[in-house]
Amino acid sequence: xxxxxxxxxxxxLPAEENSPYHAVILGEDRVMCCPGCxxxxxxxxxxxxxxxxQFRTEPAAQGDVEFQDTLSKLAMYDDPSLQEDFVYDEGxxxxxxxxxxxxxxxxxxxLIEKQLAKVNxxxxxxxxxxxxxxxxxxxxxxxxLSGILKALKKIGYTALPFQPDQHEASYKSEQKQxxxxxxxxxxxxxxxxxxxxxxxxxxxxxxxLETRQYFYWVALVLTTPVxxxxxxxxxxxxxxxxxxxxxxxxxxxxxxxxxxxxxGIKSILLETGDVYFESICMxxxxxxxxxxxxxxxxxxxxxxxxxxxxxxxxxxxxLLADGQLEPCLAKHLQVGDKVLVKAGETIxxxxxxxxxxxxxxxxxxxxxxxxxxxxxxxAVFGGTVNQQSTLTVEVHQQLKYALVNQxxxxxxxxxxxxxxAAQLADSFSRYFVTAVLVISALTFAYxxxxxxxxxxxxxxxxxxxxxxxxxGLATPSALTCAMARLNKQGILLKRADALEQLTTINTIALxxxxxxxxxxxxxxxxxxxxxxxxxxxxxxxxxxxxRSEHPISHAFTxxxxxxxxxxxxxAGGGIQxxxxxxxxxxxxxxxxxxxxxxxxxxxxxxxxxNNAVIAxxxxxxxxxxxxxxxxxxxxxxxxxxxxxxxxxxVDKLAAKLPLNVARGGLTPEQKYQSVQALQTQxxxxxxxxxxxxxxxxxASADVxxxxxxxxxxxxxxxxxxxxSESLTSVPALLDIAGKTRRKIRQNILWALAYNLIIxxxxxxxxxxxxxxxxxxxxSSIIVVSNSTRLLR
Numbered sequence: 170x171x172x173x174x175x176x177x178x179x180x181x182l183p184a185e186e187n188s189p190y191h192a193v194i195l196g197e198d199r200v201m202c203c204p205g206c207x208x209x210x211x212x213x214x215x216x217x218x219x220x221x222x223q224f225r226t227e228p229a230a231q232g233d234v235e236f237q238d239t240l241s242k243l244a245m246y247d248d249p250s251l252q253e254d255f256v257y258d259e260g261x262x263x264x265x266x267x268x269x270x271x272x273x274x275x276x277x278x279x280l281i282e283k284q285l286a287k288v289n290x291x292x293x294x295x296x297x298x299x300x301x302x303x304x305x306x307x308x309x310x311x312x313x314l315s316g317i318l319k320a321l322k323k324i325g326y327t328a329l330p331f332q333p334d335q336h337e338a339s340y341k342s343e344q345k346q347x348x349x350x351x352x353x354x355x356x357x358x359x360x361x362x363x364x365x366x367x368x369x370x371x372x373x374x375x376x377x378l379e380t381r382q383y384f385y386w387v388a389l390v391l392t393t394p395v396x397x398x399x400x401x402x403x404x405x406x407x408x409x410x411x412x413x414x415x416x417x418x419x420x421x422x423x424x425x426x427x428x429x430x431x432x433g434i435k436s437i438l439l440e441t442g443d444v445y446f447e448s449i450c451m452x453x454x455x456x457x458x459x460x461x462x463x464x465x466x467x468x469x470x471x472x473x474x475x476x477x478x479x480x481x482x483x484x485x486x487x488l489l490a491d492g493q494l495e496p497c498l499a500k501h502l503q504v505g506d507k508v509l510v511k512a513g514e515t516i517x518x519x520x521x522x523x524x525x526x527x528x529x530x531x532x533x534x535x536x537x538x539x540x541x542x543x544x545x546x547x548a549v550f551g552g553t554v555n556q557q558s559t560l561t562v563e564v565h566q567q568l569k570y571a572l573v574n575q576x577x578x579x580x581x582x583x584x585x586x587x588x589x590a591a592q593l594a595d596s597f598s599r600y601f602v603t604a605v606l607v608i609s610a611l612t613f614a615y616x617x618x619x620x621x622x623x624x625x626x627x628x629x630x631x632x633x634x635x636x637x638x639x640x641g642l643a644t645p646s647a648l649t650c651a652m653a654r655l656n657k658q659g660i661l662l663k664r665a666d667a668l669e670q671l672t673t674i675n676t677i678a679l680x681x682x683x684x685x686x687x688x689x690x691x692x693x694x695x696x697x698x699x700x701x702x703x704x705x706x707x708x709x710x711x712x713x714x715x716r717s718e719h720p721i722s723h724a725f726t727x728x729x730x731x732x733x734x735x736x737x738x739x740a741g742g743g744i745q746x747x748x749x750x751x752x753x754x755x756x757x758x759x760x761x762x763x764x765x766x767x768x769x770x771x772x773x774x775x776x777x778x779n780n781a782v783i784a785x786x787x788x789x790x791x792x793x794x795x796x797x798x799x800x801x802x803x804x805x806x807x808x809x810x811x812x813x814x815x816x817x818x819v820d821k822l823a824a825k826l827p828l829n830v831a832r833g834g835l836t837p838e839q840k841y842q843s844v845q846a847l848q849t850q851x852x853x854x855x856x857x858x859x860x861x862x863x864x865x866x867x868a869s870a871d872v873x874x875x876x877x878x879x880x881x882x883x884x885x886x887x888x889x890x891x892x893s894e895s896l897t898s899v900p901a902l903l904d905i906a907g908k909t910r911r912k913i914r915q916n917i918l919w920a921l922a923y924n925l926i927i928x929x930x931x932x933x934x935x936x937x938x939x940x941x942x943x944x945x946x947x948s949s950i951i952v953v954s955n956s957t958r959l960l961r
């Protein structure tokens with residue numbers, strides 16, 4: 170580092186030559202040595218205290234050197250090469266997953282979201298309290314990543330880019346801290362309760378005042394580490410909330426603890442009044458216990474998603490141009506590279522098989538343990554296991570964009586759109602805390618005015634008994650467990666509020682090809698114009714279809730291919746292009762404008778040359794094995810089939826299935842209009858699809874589901890992604906959505922009922938502080954335990 174004689178204007182320490190830290194003080198631009206001095210100086214100026222610099226006699230005291238050093242080190246995260254592993258491109262913006270230490274409850278998530286939303290350049294912030302992670306989207310032209318990390322640091326949270334190993338280490342570190350604090354609180358609680366119980370129930374006989382005071386002093390010594398060490402979690406939470414000009418559940422807890430502690434010291438010094446040191450210790454112990462149980466249950470739920478990372482191997486066998494194998498890190502593989510995957514090995518990244526065939530175990534993605542047989546041209550995914558023979562795979566996605574990583578990213582951002590119940594609970598909790606503080610103050614004023622010596626302890630009992638911890642846990646604990654359960658069954662939620670909307674669905678709209686059917690097409694009948702060469706026309710059709718991504722293209726295979734120019738795709742209609750100077754169209758009757766009566770067979774794909782029909786094909790595929798059974802389980806819903814296939818084929822399919830409505834020959838626009846019409850009639854529609862042509866209708870439905878190996882466009886438009894091609898997970902999705910709603914309602918009802926029932930007892934003075942402690946803690950534990958039942 171190049172250091173000059175320039176000194177930091179704030180603290181006087183040497184500043185770097187070309188220091189990036191500046192502040193305008195007394196009308197001049199001043200150099201600062203670090204972001205810490207810059208922040209303090211700006212705060213002094215903003216609060217109208219600029220005269221401090223004019224009249225001071227010496228530089229300001231040095232800040233926390235370790236803190237300032239930490240802030241300075243954050244700048245290294247702006248290095249593009251370092252960001253390569255964990256920063257994702259989102260159009261013109263960038264996105265990152267951060268592990269955030271210090272998150273204790275829903276109020277922390279709310280605080281982080283509100284504070285970061287004020288930072289210029291940050292487009293979106295989504296905090297997943299359950300996983301202690303935050304998804305942040307920002308404009309790199311306005312703010313650097315280090316600026317985001319500094320903003321979090323300034324409000325009391327340490328954040329680093331999410332990496333599975335570090336995230337797990339962070340969890341274990343927090344767990345150790347919990348256990349230390351919990352262990353200390355538990356041991357001291359037992360000791361203090363033995364002393365105080367003996368005094369309260371006169372088990373020691375008529376003891377002298379000096380002996381009683383001695384016991385009080387011993388209890389004070391034992392209680393002090395519990396208050397200042399074990400209880401520090403709650404005070405930090407309260408300070409963070411108050412610094413952001415809001416209140417959370419930790420505020421009444423902090424007031425109750427310190428109020429009781431200081432009152433106890435006063436009673437000892439004055440040798441008069443009550444001492445409730447055992448209530449303080451028990452209060453902190455039970456609160457920590459409920460939070461520790463919540464901490465463990467959240468980790469247990471999120472492990473199901475996070476543990477998917479363990480399937481991604483660190484290394485791969487890269488196939489070089491000369492046929493040699495080169496071991497390399499999987500994360501260094503680039504698009505177009507070729508890797509060799511031997512039998513029994515894990516496929517390192519997403520790609521496509523270019524040589525070989527094998528059975529692939531995809532259970533870690535789909536939850537289905539039946540191996541999937543795949544050959545040349547088939548897509549494979551990182552983390553799945555090659556079971557039988559050697560494969561050569563061409564890399565199609567870098568490791569950070571692999572499906573497994575996409576799943577984890579989507580799960581982390583799914584909480585961005587919180588359900589109405591969660592928003593209501595968060596908002597109500599803050600108002601409820603304010604109400605608790607007001608009621609406690611009014612209770613004290615009333616009893617004090619009545620001359621009751623217990624006025625202070627009655628108000629403390631109100632604070633403790635009505636602390637809305639259970640209410641704050643009601644929704645997030647249930648949602649976390651539900652999403653973990655869905656992950657285990659191969660169902661990926663992109664929006665947490667989709668669970669809530671699923672409970673209102675009464676109509677299910679379905680695409681046919683690839684959704685109800687296997688999407689494995691074959692040509693069952695053909696017709697060619699008499700004066701045309703049938704073999705040549707078939708090669709023309711195959712040449713056009715070779716450029717198409719529609720599942721129907723797989724039915725057209727030929728070793729010969731002609732050069733196609735001016736190729737174009739009409740989503741949901743067909744394809745067209747020029748071959749040897751002739752303009753061909755291949756697709757549905759509506760797209761090619763063919764009069765079907767002109768063709769002697771019942772076809773669904775037509776080939777035209779210069780607008781004249783020259784060939785027709787009847788292409789069909791079979792139903793998925795579980796389609797009929799799945800739709801039978803969904804009979805309580807209105808089932809509507811919307812297909813681009815001919816009405817004749819749709820009617821054949823409808824005869825085998827319990828469908829209420831079956832419409833064929835629809836364009837993507839007509840599918841969209843059909844869903845709009847259903848919604849206009851008051852129906853809540855869930856749409857299932859998988860193709861490019863399904864994207865508009867998926868986006869318009871109340872809840873959209875992309876099935877199996879859907880196209881990227883369909884997945885982007887969908888709210889839910891089924892990782893399996895099977896439809897059996899649809900009834901499970903709807904069932905879990907219903908169970909989650911019931912759990913949330915049960916949790917909220919219990920939390921509200923408890924507070925409403927306990928409040929009159931606390932206000933009337935019938936509830937002692939230790940009774941309030943037990944009741945409040947049990948209510949939180951019951952809520953968390955009820956939510957974890959969703960994991961079973």
